[in-house]
Amino acid sequence: MKSLASPPCLRLTPTTRRHLHPRQPSSACYPHGRIKSNSLSFSSSASGFASTLAVVEKELRSSFVTDAVRHVTGSLMRGEGLRFAIVVARFNEVVTKLLLEGAIETFKKYSVREEDIQVVWVPGSFEIGVVAQRLGKSGNFNAVLCIGAVIRGDTTHYDAVANSAASGVLSAGINSGVPCIFGVLTCEDMDQALNRSGGKAGNKGAETALTALEMASLFEHHLK
Numbered sequence: 001m002k003s004l005a006s007p008p009c010l011r012l013t014p015t016t017r018r019h020l021h022p023r024q025p026s027s028a029c030y031p032h033g034r035i036k037s038n039s040l041s042f043s044s045s046a047s048g049f050a051s052t053l054a055v056v057e058k059e060l061r062s063s064f065v066t067d068a069v070r071h072v073t074g075s076l077m078r079g080e081g082l083r084f085a086i087v088v089a090r091f092n093e094v095v096t097k098l099l100l101e102g103a104i105e106t107f108k109k110y111s112v113r114e115e116d117i118q119v120v121w122v123p124g125s126f127e128i129g130v131v132a133q134r135l136g137k138s139g140n141f142n143a144v145l146c147i148g149a150v151i152r153g154d155t156t157h158y159d160a161v162a163n164s165a166a167s168g169v170l171s172a173g174i175n176s177g178v179p180c181i182f183g184v185l186t187c188e189d190m191d192q193a194l195n196r197s198g199g200k201a202g203n204k205g206a207e208t209a210l211t212a213l214e215m216a217s218l219f220e221h222h223l224k
């Protein structure tokens with residue numbers, strides 16, 4: 001029997017660690033298998049993340065061959081045939097349109113057919129949850145991607161909208177049993193929002209589309 005005392009350890013770069021384990025401390029290691037450090041190269045872009053994840057998945061899978069424990073993850077490589085709804089808020093449309101573009105581009109890059117993507121517009125982020133739940137329950141989609149941009153103003157309205165959007169999307173997923181992905185920006189100002197919708201900090205629409213793909217694949221291929 002294999003000893004569990006000192007599992008082989010993968011030290012991850014900050015970027016990959018953030019994607020795989022967003023809250024793990026910097027000294028943490030990946031406990032399930034050994035990964036050659038020279039097989040990993042990282043980028044903070046959505047496609048960089050995807051290829052990093054593919055390498056990690058492959059290496060981890062091969063390191064599990066001798067393990068009796070079964071591990072399952074969704075795959076980014078099997079987008080064809082998966083169906084997605086995208087609920088997008090019109091409020092701060094200059095931002096949400098860019099997030100939507102990033103999301104659709106990513107779905108297409110991963111072989112999701114255009115006819116398998118349905119976009120539903122709602123007035124603001126507050127309205128996303130109820131619509132996501134309806135779409136999830138329809139049985140027509142493998143995942144629902146929720147896109148919005150909440151930007152702080154002068155009053156406490158920001159907190160109400162941001163928190164409601166988050167708990168609305170969470171409830172939609174739990175109540176419908178279909179993954180509902182949180183692609184709602186919550187920003188201090190428009191600069192922060194633009195930086196995250198194709199600017200300096202990437203495109204969160206594209207990143208959350210990858211999350212939707214992974215979760216859709218996990219449910220479709222492993223959790224039925």
Ligand SMILES: Nc1c(NC[C@H](O)[C@H](O)[C@H](O)CO)[nH]c(=O)[nH]c1=O
Nearest residue numbers: 089091123124125126148149150151
């Ligand atoms: N201020 C923002 C809003 N506010 C609108 C609400 O989402 C909602 O439509 C209204 O209260 C009616 O129910 N929405 C955003 O998406 N982003 C904001 O910054």
Ligand SMILES: CC(=O)[C@@H](O)COP(=O)(O)O
Nearest residue numbers: 151152153154155157158
């Ligand atoms: C996040 C918001 O709802 C924002 O537009 C509200 O702005 P304000 O707090 O100045 O009314």
